[in-house]
Amino acid sequence: MTAQLIDGKIIAEAVRREAAEETAKLKAQTGQAPTLAVVLVGDNPASQSYVTSKGRACEEAGMGSITHRLPATATQAEVEELVRALNADPAVNGILVQLPLPKGLDEEAVLNLISLNKDVDGFHPMNIGQLVMKGRTPQFIPCTPAGCIEMLVRSGIEIAGKDAVVVGRSNIVGVPVAALLQNADATVTTCHSKTKDLPAKVRNADIVVAAIGRPEYVRGEWLKPGCAVIDVGINRIPDATKKSGARLVGDVAFAEAVEVAGYITPVPGGVGLMTVAMLLTNTVRAFKLQHGIA
Amino acid sequence: MTAQLIDGKIIAEAVRREAAEETAKLKAQTGQAPTLAVVLVGDNPASQSYVTSKGRACEEAGMGSITHRLPATATQAEVEELVRALNADPAVNGILVQLPLPKGLDEEAVLNLISLNKDVDGFHPMNIGQLVMKGRTPQFIPCTPAGCIEMLVRSGIEIAGKDAVVVGRSNIVGVPVAALLQNADATVTTCHSKTKDLPAKVRNADIVVAAIGRPEYVRGEWLKPGCAVIDVGINRIPDATKKSGARLVGDVAFAEAVEVAGYITPVPGGVGLMTVAMLLTNTVRAFKLQHGIA
Numbered sequence: 001m002t003a004q005l006i007d008g009k010i011i012a013e014a015v016r017r018e019a020a021e022e023t024a025k026l027k028a029q030t031g032q033a034p035t036l037a038v039v040l041v042g043d044n045p046a047s048q049s050y051v052t053s054k055g056r057a058c059e060e061a062g063m064g065s066i067t068h069r070l071p072a073t074a075t076q077a078e079v080e081e082l083v084r085a086l087n088a089d090p091a092v093n094g095i096l097v098q099l100p101l102p103k104g105l106d107e108e109a110v111l112n113l114i115s116l117n118k119d120v121d122g123f124h125p126m127n128i129g130q131l132v133m134k135g136r137t138p139q140f141i142p143c144t145p146a147g148c149i150e151m152l153v154r155s156g157i158e159i160a161g162k163d164a165v166v167v168g169r170s171n172i173v174g175v176p177v178a179a180l181l182q183n184a185d186a187t188v189t190t191c192h193s194k195t196k197d198l199p200a201k202v203r204n205a206d207i208v209v210a211a212i213g214r215p216e217y218v219r220g221e222w223l224k225p226g227c228a229v230i231d232v233g234i235n236r237i238p239d240a241t242k243k244s245g246a247r248l249v250g251d252v253a254f255a256e257a258v259e260v261a262g263y264i265t266p267v268p269g270g271v272g273l274m275t276v277a278m279l280l281t282n283t284v285r286a287f288k289l290q291h292g293i294a
Numbered sequence: 295m296t297a298q299l300i301d302g303k304i305i306a307e308a309v310r311r312e313a314a315e316e317t318a319k320l321k322a323q324t325g326q327a328p329t330l331a332v333v334l335v336g337d338n339p340a341s342q343s344y345v346t347s348k349g350r351a352c353e354e355a356g357m358g359s360i361t362h363r364l365p366a367t368a369t370q371a372e373v374e375e376l377v378r379a380l381n382a383d384p385a386v387n388g389i390l391v392q393l394p395l396p397k398g399l400d401e402e403a404v405l406n407l408i409s410l411n412k413d414v415d416g417f418h419p420m421n422i423g424q425l426v427m428k429g430r431t432p433q434f435i436p437c438t439p440a441g442c443i444e445m446l447v448r449s450g451i452e453i454a455g456k457d458a459v460v461v462g463r464s465n466i467v468g469v470p471v472a473a474l475l476q477n478a479d480a481t482v483t484t485c486h487s488k489t490k491d492l493p494a495k496v497r498n499a500d501i502v503v504a505a506i507g508r509p510e511y512v513r514g515e516w517l518k519p520g521c522a523v524i525d526v527g528i529n530r531i532p533d534a535t536k537k538s539g540a541r542l543v544g545d546v547a548f549a550e551a552v553e554v555a556g557y558i559t560p561v562p563g564g565v566g567l568m569t570v571a572m573l574l575t576n577t578v579r580a581f582k583l584q585h586g587i588a
Contacts, residue, residue: 098493108430118521125430129423133465136402161488169476171427179426182463182484187495189483190476201481261390 003261006151006230012273015150019280020061026063026176026287029158034287036094036120036279037086041079042072042102048193051098057276063283066092072102073260079110087115093290094120094283110135117289122146123171139289145177147274148209148230149184155263157207157228160185165201167191167218168211171230177209198222210251220256228263232271297555300449300524306567309444313574314355320581321356322582328581329358330388330414330573331380336366336396336534342533345392351570357577366396366410381409381513387584388414388577411583414576416440417465426473433583434576439471441568442503443478449557451501451522454479458497460514461485462505467526471503492516504545522557526565548581 027033036058040051041097051067058065068082079101086095095118101107111123119127122142130136152159164186168174174190182188202208202222210218211232223229233251248268258264265271288294321327322574330352334345345361352359362376372394380389389412395401405417413421416436424432446453458480468484475481485495493516496502504512505526517523527545544561552558559565580588 022344026484027511065503065522125423125427126420128427129421129425132426132469133419133422135465161490162491169428171429172329175426175428182486185486185488187483187485187489191481192476192479195481196455196457214507 003229003258003264004064004155006155006228006263006265006270008151008265008270008273011151011154012147012277014154015274015277016057016061016280019063019277019284022284023062026291028285029293030291032091032287033062033064034093034283035066035091036096036283037066037068037089037092039068039070039079039082039086039095039097041070041098041105044100044102047098047100051284054096054276054279057280058283061280063280064091066232067099074102074105076105076109079105079114083110083113087113087118091288092118094118094279096121096279118286120279120286122176122282128171128176128179131176131183134183140285141180141278142172142176143275143278143282144173144232144271145180146278146281147271148173148177148232150274150278151230151265151271152207152228153226157263159207162186162206163204164188164207164209165191165205166209166211167198167202168209168213168232170211173209173211177211177232181207181209181272199219208252212251214251215249216251218252218257220253220258220260223257223260225260226262227260229257229261229265230271231265231267234267297523297552297558298329298449300445300522300559300564302480302559302564302567303443305445305448306441306571308448309568309571310351310355310574313357313571313578316578317356320585322576323587324585326385326581327356327358328387328469328512328577329360329385330390330577331360331362331383331386333362333364333373333376333380333389333391335364335368335392335399338394338396341392341394348570348573349389351574352577355574357574358385368396368399370399373399374407377404377407381407381412384584386412387580388412388573390415403572412580414573414580416470416576417494422465422470422473425470425477428572434579435474435572436466436470437569437576438467438526438565439474440469440575442467442526443474444568444572445524445559445565446501446522449522451557453501456480456500457498458482458501458503459485459499460505461492461496462503462507462526464505467503471505471526472481475501475503500525502546506545507543508545509543510545510547512546512551514547514552517551517554519554520556521554523551523555523559524565525559525561528561528566 055065122140130138199222217237230248231252239247349359416434424430460472496516509529525544525546533541
């Protein structure tokens with residue numbers, strides 16, 4: 001085992017502690033706490049568990065947390081009405097609509113409705129546009145991509161001038177993380193299902209971000225020795241040795257990769273923990289924006 | 295000389311002819327012609343010449359063209375008032391503010407003011423966000439990047455699955471052209487001033503888009519034999535053999551590149567001619583959007 005582990009637990013805790021300290025200061029200054037409203041429509045078990053952990057993280061940081069639950073039968077108009085009410089509520093600083101929404105609801109229309117200065121998920125096209133454009137500043141950086149960069153920076157890994165490969169081009173991870181790496185002066189290649197000779201692309205990379213949702217797809221032998229690997233994937237695979245009959249693995253074959261890479265994030269215990277931490281950071285930022293605090 | 299020339303004159307003429315045909319149809323259908331309003335602030339000679347050629351191209355296509363000239367001393371409020379009036383004018387379908395604006399004016403604020411459905415330059419962050427996001431559709435594709443893709447497509451050059459290198463990361467060319475190539479399923483690497491070993495990056499590319507504004511910077515020996523080269527650069531360099539004492543060259547060393555590439559755009563006579571042509575396409579599109587014509 002050669003690679004240094006990038007420990008999501010330690011880094012996420014540091015980010016959460018900083019958000020808690022900032023929250024305490026803001027409370028002392030304004031008498032109010034940054035507050036996140038989460039909208040959960042339907043009863044998807046994974047979504048329920050995410051929403052619970054987001055609420056708990058807010059409370060642990062001393063922040064306010066409100067969860068609005070709508071039944072799976074909620075209409076588009078009902079969901080939109082709720083988002084409008086939250087936009088208008090001065091006690092709500094950040095709004096997060098837990099995805100995916102039940103079938104039949106227009107996700108894009110709901111997300112586009114969230115006030116830009118409460119869009120702590122950072123998925124509004126206006127926000128993504130400002131993220132990818134030179135010299136523009138988005139209101140919020142989407143949480144998981146921000147977490148990837150935070151892990152690199154806090155591990156002392158240089159980004160400027162490095163060759164980075166992003167595997168995956170989703171709106172939630174691939175597109176924004178590529179923009180963030182490019183803004184930090186990396187030379188970024190975004191790979192996807194139509195990419196020819198992916199192993200050769202990965203082999204050139206000093207920094208690899210894997211976000212494709214395929215268990216252990218990126219192999220150790222694809223990696224350049226000493227590179228940094230950020231594994232965004234969280235995949236459940238069968239494992240008869242576990243009581244649950246399954247275990248979680250990333251998009252990278254960890255056991256192989258750890259022998260070649262210089263740095264690597266584990267799964268679980270890696271990027272997954274950063275998403276909630278960065279959500280707290282964004283909610284603090286939203287509070288400051290709305291209160292005109294620099 | 296081995297490379298096939300991608301002739302901007304022929305392709306731009308085809309695009310302009312199509313816009314003229316579309317305009318004639320729309321006139322017959324609605325009694326109105328798609329109309330572009332251009333705002334020119336100050337007396338920059340290059341800007342004046344661009345504005346003149348845009349106006350002439352509109353007229354040649356049977357489209358309406360209105361040019362608003364404001365003095366270099368115009369205030370931010372005056373420029374914004376004009377844009378607001380054009381937003382509100384139903385006879386104006388597309389609005390183009392010629393850049394750069396004189397110093398002291400806030401370009402970003404002016405551009406963000408243009409109605410999304412009249413933003414024929416496509417530079418609004420909301421538009422760029424929709425361009426880079428998967429599954430979203432921008433109202434308009436910025437003209438020069440759209441022209442680059444049009445040249446590839448009309449020359450029968452396949453993009454899907456190819457390796458593309460974009461040299462330059464400007465908001466006007468690099469960022470949107472990289473997004474368009476990626477949307478067309480190329481694997482895109484965006485290079486810039488902090489990129490290490492640019493020649494090696496270019497050597498891997500099936501498609502090279504050069505948009506850095508440095509005369510003849512990309513050398514022939516950097517190219518992969520048979521690749522397609524789209525040269526966006528227009529640089530004036532001294533040339534004692536010319537009456538004007540200068541000539542135009544691209545960002546690619548043409549004489550060398552033409553011996554290695556499979557396809558190449560000349561400068562002048564290449565991408566430069568496409569920008570105005572795509573502006574006509576976008577103005578037709580704006581007219582249709584505003585008239586609810588599919």
